Amino acid sequence: xxxxxxxxxxxxxxxxxxxxxxxxxxxxxxxxxxxxxxxxxxxxxxxxxxxxxxxxxxxxxxxxxxxxxxxxxxxxxxxxxxxxxxxxxxxxxxxxxxxxxxxxxxxxxxxxxxxxxxxxxxxxxxxxxxxxxxxxxxxxxxxxxxxxxxxxxxxxxxxxxxxxxxxxxxxxxxxxxxxxxxxxxxxxxxxxxxxxxxxxxxxxxxxxxxxxxxxxxxxxxxxxxxxxxxxxxxxxxxxxxxxxxxxxxxxxxxxxxxxxxxxxxxxxxxxxxxxxxxxxxxxxxxxxxxxxxxxxxxxxxxxxxxxxxxxxxxxxxxxxxxxxxxxxxxxxxxxxxxxxxxxxxxxxxxxxxxxxxxxxxxxxxxxxxxxxxxxxxxxxxxxxxxxxxxxxxxxxxxxxxxxxxxxxxxxxxxxxxxxxxxxxxxxxxxxxxxxxxxxxxxxxxxxxxxxxxxxxxxxxxxxxxxxxxxxxxx
Amino acid sequence: xxxxxxxxxxxxxxxxxxxxxxxxxxxxxxxxxxxxxxxxxxxxxxxxxxxxxxxxxxxxxxxxxxxxxxxxxxxxxxxxxxxxxxxxxxxxxxxxxxxxxxxxxxxxxxxxxxxxxxxxxxxxxxxxxxxxxxxxxxxxxxxxxxxxxxxxxxxxxxxxxxxxxxxxxxxxxxxxxxxxxxxxxxxxxxxxxxxxxxxxxxxxxxxxxxxxxxxxxxxxxxxxxxxxxxxxxxxxxxxxxxxxxxxxxxxxxxxxxxxxxxxxxxxxxxxxxxxxxxxxxxxxxxxxxxxxxxxxxxxxxxxxxxxxxxxxxxxxxxxxxxxxxxxxxxxxxxxxxxxxxxxxxxxxxxxxxxx
Numbered sequence: 001x002x003x004x005x006x007x008x009x010x011x012x013x014x015x016x017x018x019x020x021x022x023x024x025x026x027x028x029x030x031x032x033x034x035x036x037x038x039x040x041x042x043x044x045x046x047x048x049x050x051x052x053x054x055x056x057x058x059x060x061x062x063x064x065x066x067x068x069x070x071x072x073x074x075x076x077x078x079x080x081x082x083x084x085x086x087x088x089x090x091x092x093x094x095x096x097x098x099x100x101x102x103x104x105x106x107x108x109x110x111x112x113x114x115x116x117x118x119x120x121x122x123x124x125x126x127x128x129x130x131x132x133x134x135x136x137x138x139x140x141x142x143x144x145x146x147x148x149x150x151x152x153x154x155x156x157x158x159x160x161x162x163x164x165x166x167x168x169x170x171x172x173x174x175x176x177x178x179x180x181x182x183x184x185x186x187x188x189x190x191x192x193x194x195x196x197x198x199x200x201x202x203x204x205x206x207x208x209x210x211x212x213x214x215x216x217x218x219x220x221x222x223x224x225x226x227x228x229x230x231x232x233x234x235x236x237x238x239x240x241x242x243x244x245x246x247x248x249x250x251x252x253x254x255x256x257x258x259x260x261x262x263x264x265x266x267x268x269x270x271x272x273x274x275x276x277x278x279x280x281x282x283x284x285x286x287x288x289x290x291x292x293x294x295x296x297x298x299x300x301x302x303x304x305x306x307x308x309x310x311x312x313x314x315x316x317x318x319x320x321x322x323x324x325x326x327x328x329x330x331x332x333x334x335x336x337x338x339x340x341x342x343x344x345x346x347x348x349x350x351x352x353x354x355x356x357x358x359x360x361x362x363x364x365x366x367x368x369x370x371x372x373x374x375x376x377x378x379x380x381x382x383x384x385x386x387x388x389x390x391x392x393x394x395x396x397x398x399x400x401x402x403x404x405x406x407x408x409x410x411x412x413x414x415x416x417x418x419x420x421x422x423x424x425x426x427x428x429x430x431x432x433x434x435x436x437x438x439x440x441x442x443x444x445x446x447x448x449x450x451x452x453x454x455x456x457x458x459x460x461x462x463x464x465x466x467x468x469x470x471x472x473x474x
Numbered sequence: 475x476x477x478x479x480x481x482x483x484x485x486x487x488x489x490x491x492x493x494x495x496x497x498x499x500x501x502x503x504x505x506x507x508x509x510x511x512x513x514x515x516x517x518x519x520x521x522x523x524x525x526x527x528x529x530x531x532x533x534x535x536x537x538x539x540x541x542x543x544x545x546x547x548x549x550x551x552x553x554x555x556x557x558x559x560x561x562x563x564x565x566x567x568x569x570x571x572x573x574x575x576x577x578x579x580x581x582x583x584x585x586x587x588x589x590x591x592x593x594x595x596x597x598x599x600x601x602x603x604x605x606x607x608x609x610x611x612x613x614x615x616x617x618x619x620x621x622x623x624x625x626x627x628x629x630x631x632x633x634x635x636x637x638x639x640x641x642x643x644x645x646x647x648x649x650x651x652x653x654x655x656x657x658x659x660x661x662x663x664x665x666x667x668x669x670x671x672x673x674x675x676x677x678x679x680x681x682x683x684x685x686x687x688x689x690x691x692x693x694x695x696x697x698x699x700x701x702x703x704x705x706x707x708x709x710x711x712x713x714x715x716x717x718x719x720x721x722x723x724x725x726x727x728x729x730x731x732x733x734x735x736x737x738x739x740x741x742x743x744x745x746x747x748x749x750x751x752x753x754x755x756x757x758x759x760x761x762x763x764x765x766x767x768x769x770x771x772x773x774x775x776x777x778x779x780x781x782x783x784x785x786x787x788x789x790x791x792x793x794x795x796x797x798x799x800x801x802x803x804x805x806x807x808x809x810x811x812x813x814x815x816x817x818x819x820x821x822x823x824x825x826x827x828x829x
Contacts, residue, residue, distance in 0.1 A: 138674055143686055144686035145692060150718070151677075152513050153514075191524075380605065
């Protein structure tokens, strides 16, 4: 069951023939609360976001005069008004805060407004962004805690990777944009604001996932920077190293995702947590629409997870895919399928598995109830040989691998949500002779020693703190 | 006997309303977390000014980091890793903490007839690879790994030396190390003047110092694989640990489980989760694994006569067995109303009732 189809490796590497390559660049937007800010060159950021309605119009004028590019962030109902004001004030653009990840809702209104204001940039803000962090389990209250015991748990990581992948599936030609608000429920954090590392993590995450992000600049920090407080500038100078890393040389190219798992869905709701946990478990996947289930595209994959009812043509394609050695997991989909004529290889309350040709079809009888177990099981089902990317010693890191169009390099971006420097062992499919490592803290460049193990190359990043970028050449 | 477990239990936490009167009387709690020993260590301190509480927590978490450098089997340069490379048939000096935690582990091996064994590492590694999608171990590999296991082959030479009487022995403190670290943290917090605090090491070992403001203890909901009993315990200057075997695969793949029985060389087959309350976290941590490995019947014998120790085994179908030496420790809350532990099963002090 663990046979790796050699052509899949090739397809994985050139994957994207039917999907658009994505820009590697990521843009940082700062959402500010006060009316003034330090100079653009000191901040290292040029895009500012003001929530609509604008409480203080003069503040917008001031930062514009400083050379900042200003965007208004508006909900769908205020899109027209925000655009008109933006036009009058010579604002750079409008960010539409969408209610669903699959589009602006009222497409007609969006089309009308955008065509009425051709000078303005219109960006789509995906809902559901969250503060990237390694989460604890305690709920702390003023007079006690809430806690449930368990076996030792893997740290829970809040990552925006699934959201970015979803957004890219719905609008492949647009760089995904998301946002979040800092969790300031803790009294100490509310008073002091997020630490430098928290800003760095948010910036690193967006950079690693090739997405744009809006980050709130905490009022205390904003005031401190304006007041030239050394502690505030110590924080921001740290952050600026990560902003500068975002604009490094590798961000200019176009990338194609390295992924051997396809997730087929037409709606976000029932499957999002499953996706989230697949991202968390470093299962390299892309999100596909049901119409993508065509034999040629499926050759790119080793596994398919199906959340949307397949058409009869797609069912045939899935059967053929399994015959050739692929793994198909159907989640909570009822119907008569050709493989039902076979004796199940395994059957229990939750799942029925069929050996189909060289591959396997597993039908889950229920939606994904435990996404953590689902992702772990999927990884196990795919087996060692089919894993394209694996991390050891790093339960808190997420890795994303891409192929760079311009020079054939494979680039692995890693983000460590624990904010603790840890050695991380990486295993990637393929043989690479040169491995270059860069990070915002260590700069460029460190050459790591590749070790070939079967079809894989292994290497160790000595200390991954928040972000690292690895360039692999054959 | 644990390794770094690669799954969290989905936790449902329901926020409750805090008393405005109490809020006015107390300092806001200070909470911090840090990634240590492959999981999240969390500390919350009440009743101290924020800067003092914050400094105390930093010191406590720093202690756990220090002990990780002593006991980690993931770090090549830890004292444990060094010992695992050098102590075969030669007496090797080790730091006091490492000596102490190994010394504290050995009685549990004797109590459990070798089921609890800190030398089980080679077997665990073998099955861990299978769990992560690798091949299942062959009988030959299994036999080879079993040859490396056996607490009787560990020789401690007071005050600070150790020798392995095996060429391939490798110790893994995963089943006791977190508890030892939590005890160290509690000691530091107390030394810093903390009188009300809660320490959580990855959800599996926790310790309550004093009580939270206005409460009788730190109420902790216990792991209940049946989801029907909702048992809880109040911690007050004592510790709780939980152990459970990895859940099976829903997709039909092989899921051997992360807790390996040294006496058979294979992953433990059990339907239980075990919750253990004890005075120290070292004890609760080691006992929770021990009691999972030996089961309720033999577990009652292990518990009998141990002061301030209680254990509850809960099966997937809601059967529960309690051993508590006559001191009612656990409470159950089936419908939101707290009842005593006898309401859901016979509670025989020192002798569990396996329903």
